[in-house]
Amino acid sequence: MTTLVILSLWTALAAFAASRALPEAASTAPQAAPFLGGGTPDTHAWSRYHFRPYTMTLVFVAFEMEMMFMYPWAVVFVSEGPKALAEMGMFLAILSVGLLYGWREGVFAWE
Amino acid sequence: MSHLARLAATAPAPVFAAIGPGLAPAVERLLARPGLRRAATPREAALLLVAGAIPDRAAGALDRVHDQVPHPRRTVRWDGTGDIERALLDARADLLGGGESAPDRRPDAPPAPWRGKGDHGQGGEGMMGGTPYGRPMAMTGADIRDGLQLDRYTARVGPFAPMLPPGLVLEVTLQGDVIVAVEVQAPAFDQPAEADAPDLVAARMLRLLGLPGAADRVAAGGRPRAAGLLRAVPPGLVPVGGRDARDRLAGCLAGRSQEIEPPDLAALLPGLEWAEAMLALASLPPSSLAQEALAA
Numbered sequence: 141m142t143t144l145v146i147l148s149l150w151t152a153l154a155a156f157a158a159s160r161a162l163p164e165a166a167s168t169a170p171q172a173a174p175f176l177g178g179g180t181p182d183t184h185a186w187s188r189y190h191f192r193p194y195t196m197t198l199v200f201v202a203f204e205m206e207m208m209f210m211y212p213w214a215v216v217f218v219s220e221g222p223k224a225l226a227e228m229g230m231f232l233a234i235l236s237v238g239l240l241y242g243w244r245e246g247v248f249a250w251e
Numbered sequence: 252m253s254h255l256a257r258l259a260a261t262a263p264a265p266v267f268a269a270i271g272p273g274l275a276p277a278v279e280r281l282l283a284r285p286g287l288r289r290a291a292t293p294r295e296a297a298l299l300l301v302a303g304a305i306p307d308r309a310a311g312a313l314d315r316v317h318d319q320v321p322h323p324r325r326t327v328r329w330d331g332t333g334d335i336e337r338a339l340l341d342a343r344a345d346l347l348g349g350g351e352s353a354p355d356r357r358p359d360a361p362p363a364p365w366r367g368k369g370d371h372g373q374g375g376e377g378m379m380g381g382t383p384y385g386r387p388m389a390m391t392g393a394d395i396r397d398g399l400q401l402d403r404y405t406a407r408v409g410p411f412a413p414m415l416p417p418g419l420v421l422e423v424t425l426q427g428d429v430i431v432a433v434e435v436q437a438p439a440f441d442q443p444a445e446a447d448a449p450d451l452v453a454a455r456m457l458r459l460l461g462l463p464g465a466a467d468r469v470a471a472g473g474r475p476r477a478a479g480l481l482r483a484v485p486p487g488l489v490p491v492g493g494r495d496a497r498d499r500l501a502g503c504l505a506g507r508s509q510e511i512e513p514p515d516l517a518a519l520l521p522g523l524e525w526a527e528a529m530l531a532l533a534s535l536p537p538s539s540l541a542q543e544a545l546a547a
Binding site for chain 2: 168169170171172173174175176177178179180181182183184185186187188189190246
């Protein structure tokens with residue numbers, strides 16, 4: 141508890157001292173404008189764009205979770221026998237339907 | 252001069268070049284020298300090199316670029332004669348020694364006052380509507396890639412954009428990184444025939460590929476010394492006369508100069524990603540983007 145208090149006090153003091161010691165970032169209006177080689181923008185640059193790796197990330201997470209379930213399954217596989225094999229087969233079949241769906245949606249077409 | 256300043260003085264001087272008519276090849280060869288470094292943006296530079304007589308149409312743009320160089324900064328003008336490398340290094344040494352920084356040329360005020368209307372002073376509802384600082388937010392528009400409607404960002408790039416030939420001003424509309432519309436607002440400045448030299452064209456492409464060292468070596472008359480260079484250029488990029496950008500880079504590295512019909516940028520560039528489009532433009536000789544070429 142004492143360590144925590146000392147650490148947090150020290151962090152607060154250090155942050156305060158740094159903010160006093162460092163020069164203030166003085167960004168003028170011309171410097172805050174985007175660099176366009178002397179050109180000017182029509183709109184603000186805050187725009188919505190398509191993050192294309194997003195869907196691929198979802199597929200990755202799904203299959204990583206599948207691997208997580210396979211470790212406990214591997215532990216009981218010998219004692220459970222064919223029943224465990226059938227259960228894992230059903231699980232993988234359902235997951236691969238998701239894979240086919242992602243394929244149809246063009247998830248794997250990397251541009 | 253402090254120890255820190257002395258240490259800084261041993262590094263190459265970062266120079267952002269605003270190039271006027273007639274001096275592009277001279278400046279490109281100058282900034283390939285070991286004591287100088289060509290800054291990709293003004294934010295990275297300490298010195299602004301104004302080469303040649305900048306036409307009136309680009310004066311406002313020059314002021315904007317000047318103000319974007321962070322303090323301490325200095326402008327060095329060059330008419331193509333004299334020892335400019337010495338002048339640049341002297342100016343940098345003076346800045347590091349505490350010399351005076353050039354003041355802003357434009358007023359320190361946003362183009363229009365902030366006028367928010369939401370609870371927290373934002374522009375409007377979410378990202379839509381409102382005109383904060385007199386400038387609207389981007390709005391969605393038809394998409395040319397996959398039909399997903401995304402915000403369109405329109406801006407004029409140039410005349411001092413380092414990835415375009417000096418003087419060329421393009422009004423570009425982007426959706427994400429994809430160019431959906433291009434309009435040439437001003438042609439590139441006239442340059443001597445040396446600007447089309449194959450080594451300079453190759454150096455421009457290498458710089459865009461993120462290989463400034465190789466670019467400097469090529470501009471100084473050497474070999475790029477980088478493996479698999481040609482495969483860094485996407486195949487089939489902006490074919491002109493049956494040769495794509497990769498063929499043009501190969502030709503330039505082999506020292507062959509190229510004759511190219513002036514391209515119609517408004518038809519060639521839409522659909523390309525920004526990086527591809529800039530690489531394709533750099534692979535064309537700049538004379539094909541100058542006044543007579545675009546007027547023809």
